[in-house]
Amino acid sequence: MAEYKEILYQKQRRGVLITLNRPEAMNAISRSLIKELHQALDDVEKDPEIRAVILTGAGRAFSSGMDQGNQPGRRRDKVWPYGMAPGQTTAQLIESWRHDDRNFMRLWEFGKPIIGAINGWTMGAGSWLALFTHITIASENAVFSQPEVRHGSNTSFMWTLLAGFKNALRYGLTGDHIDAQEALRIGLVNKVVPADKLLDECFHIVERIALVPPETVKINLAVATMGLQMMGLRDALLLDNQLSVPAHVLLREEYRKPLDDARANEGIRTYLKLRDGPFQPEPFGPKSKNRQ
Amino acid sequence: MANYQTILYEKKRRGVQITLNRPKVLNALSEELLNELDAALEEARTDAEIRAVVLTGAGGVFSTGEDISGDDRPTAWPYGIPENSSLVYEYDKIRDQDRKSFLERQLYRWEYPKPIIGAVSGWCLGAASWLALTCHLTYAADDAVFGQPQIRHASGTDFIWVMLAGFKNALRYSLTGDHIDAREALRLGLVNQIVPKDKLLDECFAFVERVALVPPETVKINLHISRMGLEMMGLRKAWLLNSELSAMARLTKEEEFNRKMEEARQKGGLKAFFQTRDAPFQPEPFGPRARTGNRR
Numbered sequence: 001m002a003e004y005k006e007i008l009y010q011k012q013r014r015g016v017l018i019t020l021n022r023p024e025a026m027n028a029i030s031r032s033l034i035k036e037l038h039q040a041l042d043d044v045e046k047d048p049e050i051r052a053v054i055l056t057g058a059g060r061a062f063s064s065g066m067d068q069g070n071q072p073g074r075r076r077d078k079v080w081p082y083g084m085a086p087g088q089t090t091a092q093l094i095e096s097w098r099h100d101d102r103n104f105m106r107l108w109e110f111g112k113p114i115i116g117a118i119n120g121w122t123m124g125a126g127s128w129l130a131l132f133t134h135i136t137i138a139s140e141n142a143v144f145s146q147p148e149v150r151h152g153s154n155t156s157f158m159w160t161l162l163a164g165f166k167n168a169l170r171y172g173l174t175g176d177h178i179d180a181q182e183a184l185r186i187g188l189v190n191k192v193v194p195a196d197k198l199l200d201e202c203f204h205i206v207e208r209i210a211l212v213p214p215e216t217v218k219i220n221l222a223v224a225t226m227g228l229q230m231m232g233l234r235d236a237l238l239l240d241n242q243l244s245v246p247a248h249v250l251l252r253e254e255y256r257k258p259l260d261d262a263r264a265n266e267g268i269r270t271y272l273k274l275r276d277g278p279f280q281p282e283p284f285g286p287k288s289k290n291r292q
Numbered sequence: 293m294a295n296y297q298t299i300l301y302e303k304k305r306r307g308v309q310i311t312l313n314r315p316k317v318l319n320a321l322s323e324e325l326l327n328e329l330d331a332a333l334e335e336a337r338t339d340a341e342i343r344a345v346v347l348t349g350a351g352g353v354f355s356t357g358e359d360i361s362g363d364d365r366p367t368a369w370p371y372g373i374p375e376n377s378s379l380v381y382e383y384d385k386i387r388d389q390d391r392k393s394f395l396e397r398q399l400y401r402w403e404y405p406k407p408i409i410g411a412v413s414g415w416c417l418g419a420a421s422w423l424a425l426t427c428h429l430t431y432a433a434d435d436a437v438f439g440q441p442q443i444r445h446a447s448g449t450d451f452i453w454v455m456l457a458g459f460k461n462a463l464r465y466s467l468t469g470d471h472i473d474a475r476e477a478l479r480l481g482l483v484n485q486i487v488p489k490d491k492l493l494d495e496c497f498a499f500v501e502r503v504a505l506v507p508p509e510t511v512k513i514n515l516h517i518s519r520m521g522l523e524m525m526g527l528r529k530a531w532l533l534n535s536e537l538s539a540m541a542r543l544t545k546e547e548e549f550n551r552k553m554e555e556a557r558q559k560g561g562l563k564a565f566f567q568t569r570d571a572p573f574q575p576e577p578f579g580p581r582a583r584t585g586n587r588r
Contacts, residue, residue, distance in 0.1 A: 041307050064385050066391065149510050149511075149514060150506055155514045155517055155518070157517055157521035160517070160522065162522055164456065165455070165518055166428070166481065166483070170429055170484050172518065173407055173506065173511050173514055173515065174503060232525030236524040236525050237497060239520055239524055243516055243517050246513055247509075247513040249435050250507075250509040251507075252336060252508075279502060
């Protein structure tokens with residue numbers, strides 16, 4: 001079994017609990033974290049005792065999204081109005097943003113059920129991770145959103161697949177927060193449970209799955225996941241992956257320079273307040289009441 | 293800026309309000325109105341100050357659908373095509389018309405690079421329901437009624453109903469033309485939200501203002517991820533087929549169902565015809581023609 005630093009891997013009750021474990025960074029998805037998650041899935045594949053996976057986050061977040069710190073294309077020394085780093089060519093910039101979407105597709109295609117136990121803030125790519133799980137249970141204090149669109153980033157077609165066209169656009173175009181009940185209404189999650197019952201509820205499903213023959217579970221998972229791929233989900237996600245490149249390189253000075261400046265100077269927290277202030281109150285969640 | 297006769301074009305709050313404005317005929321969609329809507333959308337597309345479009349109807353009604361008040365040539369029965377015409381000529385003409393006047397316009401709005409928000413109050417029937425539902429977002433006033441009653445005398449439905457409401461729900465209403473109210477529309481996923489009638493436009497523009505805080509290029513790309521993803525999943529193919537089937541539905545006139553309507557149209561008694569047509573369907577399951585609140 002692999003040694004893990006950024007996740008926890010705990011076998012119990014016929015399954016395994018994989019915990020994204022960088023609570024100091026709200027479990028932001030670093031390259032090392034995603035690598036460990038895939039190593040953990042390798043271990044799950046080899047272990048017949050494990051009938052299903054539960055994926056959750058440590059602390060008050062499921063995941064706050066991509067780790068802004070070590071993204072390949074995120075040079076902060078941009079020259080304006082070009083929106084590119086000194087001496088950088090457009091070809092280099094575009095290439096730096098191309099990435100491998102198999103990180104998320106593998107969860108979808110995984111041969112054992114993956115249950116998302118959504119325990120709190122679930123933002124940006126963290127929401128995509130949650131949505132790619134096969135079954136998703138949310139605690140009452142879960143919040144989903146893609147606030148990064150507010151300074152320029154892409155959404156994921158998984159939102160459209162699950163929530164439908166109009167609901168996906170309502171939140172994908174604004175980055176607005178939604179709470180667990182709204183997530184349930186639009187089809188992002190299966191069920192909402194009290195926070196202290198979340199893992200128990202998920203393991204209860206694992207134990208029921210464990211009563212069914214493993215081959216049957218695998219085939220019925222494939223009927224659903226491969227059927228949707230046959231209907232074009234894979235094509236949609238391939239296009240999504242390509243569109244993520246222009247989403248990140250088409251930068252306007254007025255929206256992006258404050259972010260880069262903040263990172264260089266007073267810090268990202270100040271910037272986020274500045275960015276999100278005009279959006280408050282949010283329609284749902286903890287930021288929906290107090291106007292700044 | 294163009295001078296519009298059948299629509300209103302009002303820039304405000306980071307967007308534009310385009311109002312279908314033929315209240316005397318409940319904003320029925322005439323060719324002139326559809327042409328002006330095309331022109332208005334093109335004007336809004338190229339205006340950088342406009343971040344999103346709100347599409348609504350005048351007089352508390354969205355629209356009752358296609359304007360069928362024109363006088364067609366008399367039909368030769370039982371053939372169901374105009375006198376002294378031929379099947380090949382009529383079929384070919386209708387297919388061309390359907391592409392030009394409907395499919396091309398629908399795809400133009402679907403591919404539109406800024407969000408179009410349908411603000412629906414009152415009647416939203418037939419082709420108007422397709423117009424409202426093909427908008428990227430749709431907000432309903434509490435008095436909104438959606439329906440496709442035209443199928444009761446033979447006409448097509450649109451695949452947008454299936455895409456949004458799902459197979460069973462779309463069939464439930466498109467095989468009967470039954471009315472549905474705002475609550476049922478929300479349950480089916482036809483609309484994003486229900487808003488009190490007097491707050492409808494305000495709520496839509498509150499959304500426009502939120503969109504306007506997001507970089508324009510980001511909004512455009514995220515619109516494309518949803519829209520083109522659904523096309524990758526086959527939506528465009530479904531619409532192309534829909535257009536063929538719709539031409540067939542339009543061509544198909546049966547004496548039993550269509551003769552009375554044509555006579556009514558020629559003699560100016562369309563309203564009476566609709567009453568005769570719709571009476572056996574009452575009470576409707578939802579809306580103002582439902583006897584009791586939510587009878588199914």
